[in-house]
Amino acid sequence: MENRKIINDILMCPVCGGRLLLTADGRSAACDGRGKRHLFDFASGGYINLYTSRAAGGDNAECIGARSAFLTKGYYEKISDAVNALLDKYAGARARVLDAGCGEGYYTNRMAALGNTVFGFDLSKNGVNIAAKAAKRASLPAFFGVASVFALPVLTGSMDAVTTIFAPCAEEEYARVLRENGILILAGAGKEHLIDLKKAIYDSAYENEGRRDLPAEKFELLEETSVTYDITLTSGTDVQNLFAMTPYFYRTSQKDKEKLRGISSLSTKIDVELFIYKKK
Ligand SMILES: C[S@@+](CC[C@H](N)C(=O)[O-])C[C@H]1O[C@@H](n2cnc3c(N)ncnc32)[C@H](O)[C@@H]1O
Ligand SMILES: [Zn+2]
Numbered sequence: 001m002e003n004r005k006i007i008n009d010i011l012m013c014p015v016c017g018g019r020l021l022l023t024a025d026g027r028s029a030a031c032d033g034r035g036k037r038h039l040f041d042f043a044s045g046g047y048i049n050l051y052t053s054r055a056a057g058g059d060n061a062e063c064i065g066a067r068s069a070f071l072t073k074g075y076y077e078k079i080s081d082a083v084n085a086l087l088d089k090y091a092g093a094r095a096r097v098l099d100a101g102c103g104e105g106y107y108t109n110r111m112a113a114l115g116n117t118v119f120g121f122d123l124s125k126n127g128v129n130i131a132a133k134a135a136k137r138a139s140l141p142a143f144f145g146v147a148s149v150f151a152l153p154v155l156t157g158s159m160d161a162v163t164t165i166f167a168p169c170a171e172e173e174y175a176r177v178l179r180e181n182g183i184l185i186l187a188g189a190g191k192e193h194l195i196d197l198k199k200a201i202y203d204s205a206y207e208n209e210g211r212r213d214l215p216a217e218k219f220e221l222l223e224e225t226s227v228t229y230d231i232t233l234t235s236g237t238d239v240q241n242l243f244a245m246t247p248y249f250y251r252t253s254q255k256d257k258e259k260l261r262g263i264s265s266l267s268t269k270i271d272v273e274l275f276i277y278k279k280k
Pocket of ligand 1: 058059067100101102103106121123127147149150164165166167168245
């Protein structure tokens with residue numbers, strides 16, 4: 001992000017919970033010094049690591065690379081357009097949006113390109129590194145950090161909207177960081193998402209389960225919608241990349257994985273459910 005000062009309004013120290021402020025040289029963020037000062041440097045790629053646990057996490061480089069290569073081909077552009085239209089409808093123009101589990105920032109940077117100020121967090125350093133570099137190249141108002149969505153380093157009530165796209169749903173945290181009447185957009189696989197890809201691999205291809213409901217005392221459901229269309233992948237690499245970015249990849253036997261090797265084109269259904277909630 002060109003103007004890093006925006007972080008002064010939103011970042012919370014992951015160690016002591018104090019407000020994080022940009023340092024005078026603009027290279028780090030530090031808490032405001034009540035008790036012990038905690039300092040976090042921006043990485044050369046432009047993101048900041050605010051994840052304090054030693055446990056490694058998030059998608060690995062192979063998965064991130066496959067997803068990045070696949071998404072830049074535009075196969076999922078309609079999903080991104082649908083999320084952007086819902087953001088515009090419910091959160092208004094120039095909203096402050098947190099994209100939870102942002103991966104390599106495909107959706108996040110497209111939200112920023114519309115004039116929203118966007119904060120993307122993911123456990124994967126590889127992911128946020130790619131995301132932050134892309135945002136910098138295009139001078140987008142998007143800021144990226146390493147953090148768990150279950151413990152966001154973000155001040156309470158600081159966001160107009162939270163989006164979670166094929167990512168874990170930490171509803172308690174999302175409710176905390178949203179302002180009153182803030183909007184939560186959940187996007188996840190619908191029943192028939194990638195069903196034809198699954199049929200090419202498995203003898204029995206099961207439908208996906210829908211997403212569970214969120215606690216009614218915290219959120220009010222405003223709209224439930226879906227995006228469905230067909231895509232045709234035109235190369236074996238695209239087929240392999242799509243498979244590698246799905247959760248099935250790691251659960252599939254080598255024998256079943258081999259079935260995709262000879263396939264150089266594939267048509268499959270895209271079926272994404274979108275739930276829009278308002279924080280009560
Ligand atoms: C299926 S990917 C979706 C990424 C992106 N939203 C997209 O649709 O392209 C799920 C993402 O959630 C991230 N993730 C998993 N657990 C997480 C956690 N506890 N906190 C933050 N990110 C997490 C992974 O690293 C991965 O990038
Ligand atoms: Zn601190």
